[in-house]
Amino acid sequence: MARPRNQFEITPDILLRAYSIGLFPMAESAEDPNLYWVDPEARGIFPLDGIVISKSLRKVVRADRFEVRVDYDFDAVIDGCAAPDAGREKTWINDRIRTLYRELFDMGHVHTVETWFDGELVGGLYGVSLGAAYFGESMFHRKTDASKVALVHLAARLAAGGFSLLDAQFVTPHLATLGALEIPRDAYRLRLAKAMAHRGDFWIWPKGECVSGAQALAALAKAAETD
Numbered sequence: 001m002a003r004p005r006n007q008f009e010i011t012p013d014i015l016l017r018a019y020s021i022g023l024f025p026m027a028e029s030a031e032d033p034n035l036y037w038v039d040p041e042a043r044g045i046f047p048l049d050g051i052v053i054s055k056s057l058r059k060v061v062r063a064d065r066f067e068v069r070v071d072y073d074f075d076a077v078i079d080g081c082a083a084p085d086a087g088r089e090k091t092w093i094n095d096r097i098r099t100l101y102r103e104l105f106d107m108g109h110v111h112t113v114e115t116w117f118d119g120e121l122v123g124g125l126y127g128v129s130l131g132a133a134y135f136g137e138s139m140f141h142r143k144t145d146a147s148k149v150a151l152v153h154l155a156a157r158l159a160a161g162g163f164s165l166l167d168a169q170f171v172t173p174h175l176a177t178l179g180a181l182e183i184p185r186d187a188y189r190l191r192l193a194k195a196m197a198h199r200g201d202f203w204i205w206p207k208g209e210c211v212s213g214a215q216a217l218a219a220l221a222k223a224a225e226t227d
Contacts, residue, residue, distance in 0.1 A: 010025060010035060010096070010100065012100060012103045012104050012107060012109075015100055015104065015128075016104070016109060016128070016130055018037065019128055019130055019133075019135055020130060020131070020192075020196050021192075022039055022043075022185070022188065022189055022192055023037045023038065023039050024037070024038055024135065024137075024169065025037060025038070025097070025100075026038050026092045027092045027093070027094040027096070027097060028092070029091070029092065029094070030082065030091050030092070030093060030094045030095075031094070032094060033094060033095065033096060035094075035096055035097070038169075039185070040169070040170065040185065041184070041185050042171075042182040042183070042184060042185070043167070043169070043182065043183055043184075043185060043188035044167070044168035044169055044170045044171035044175065044180050044181070044182055045165065045166060045167055045168055045180065045181065045183060045188065045191070046136075046151075046155060046166040046168055046175075046178070046179055046180050046181075047166075047179065047181070048155055048158055048159045048163065048164070048166055048220075048223050049159070049220075049223045049224040049226075050179045050224070051151070051152065051155045051178065051179045051220055052177065052178050052179035053152060053217070053220070057145060057148055057149075057152070058217065060145045060148075060149060060213075061149055061152050061153075061213035061216060061217060062213045062214055062217060063213065064212055064213045065117075065145075065149070066115035066116060066117055066122065066123070066143075066145075066146060066149050067115070067116040067117070068113065068114065068115055068116075068149065068150070068153045068211065069113075069114045069115075069116060070111065070112065070113055070114070070157075070207060071105075071111055071112055071207060072112070072114055073112070073114065073121060074101075074102065074105045074110070074112050074126065075102070076114075076121050077112045077114055077121070077124045077125070077126050077140075078093065078098055078101065078102075078126060078138075080121065080123070080124060080140040080142070081093060081124075081125075081126065081137075081138035081139065081140045082098075082138075083140065085140065093138065101126065101128075101137070104128060105126075109128055109129055109130060110126060110127065110128055110129070111126065111127065111129055111134075111202055112124055112125065112126045113125055113150040113151075113153050113154045113157075114150065115141075115143075115146040115147070115149050115150050117143055117146070121142075122141065122142045122143040122146045123139070123140060123141035123142060123143060123146025123147040123149070123150055124139065124140065124146075124147065124150050125137075125138065125139035125140075125147060125150050125151065125154065126138065126139075127154075127167075129200070129202050130196070131195050131196040131197070131198060131199055131200065132162060132163045132164045132165065132194075132195040132196075132197075132198040132199060132200040133163065133164070133165035133166075133167060133192060133195035133196065133200075134154070134158055134163055134165070134166050134167065134200075134202075135167040135169075136154075136166065136167055136168050136169065137169075139151065148178065149213075151178060152213075152216055152217075152220070153211065153213075153216050154166075155220060156211075156215070156216035156217070156219040156220050157202065157204065157205060157211070157216075157219075158200065158202075159219050159220055159222070159223035160204045160205065160219040160222075161200045161201040161202055161203075161204035162198070162199075162200045162201055162204075163195070163200035163202075164191070164194060164195045164198065164200070165191050165192060165194075165195040168180045
């Protein structure tokens with residue numbers, strides 16, 4: 001039986017509304033059951049025509065070193081994103097985050113891009129799709145370049161599907177090397193409003209279709225040419 005919701009509780013619909021106006025939720029830690037809204041003064045984004053792909057990463061993508069799957073195992077992806085690693089000892093992904101984003105996944109608003117190697121999930125990311133915007137939430141890797149390949153395939157899918165905004169929330173040194181940049185809150189809200197006025201096609205490449213690295217790179221090259 002579904003747990004009753006009170007008027008103060010964040011629901012999937014409230015969460016989508018929050019994204020549409022520039023807010024997103026976080027928790028202090030996995031152990032803290034509470035959520036709070038975040039509205040950064042400087043917002044991180046990835047220009048879809050400006051993803052930085054190093055020569056070595058391009059080779060990995062083109063060689064299809066990893067099998068890329070979309071929306072195959074949401075629970076395993078969020079487990080990977082919540083797990084501690086060398087650069088992240090604690091996580092903000094608590095039980096409420098898991099439940100809310102699982103509900104949005106079931107509704108078709110959360111999507112994963114996953115990298116697999118020899119039948120094992122080795123990297124991936126998840127985020128919220130709304131209008132012509134994709135709001136990246138978290139990513140992880142267990143093998144070198146696994147999350148970077150997932151990001152390249154995500155950006156290619158968004159570019160091919162007519163999306164105009166790839167939100168990164170905050171820019172870390174790692175994300176900056178891949179082309180993420182900060183823009184002021186007001187500039188972000190203008191981009192967001194434009195993205196909310198349109199509808200991207202996340203399934204421009206149908207679910208289950210094998211998208212090669214060469215195909216992904218070609219989609220990003222086309223986006224850069226037509227900007």
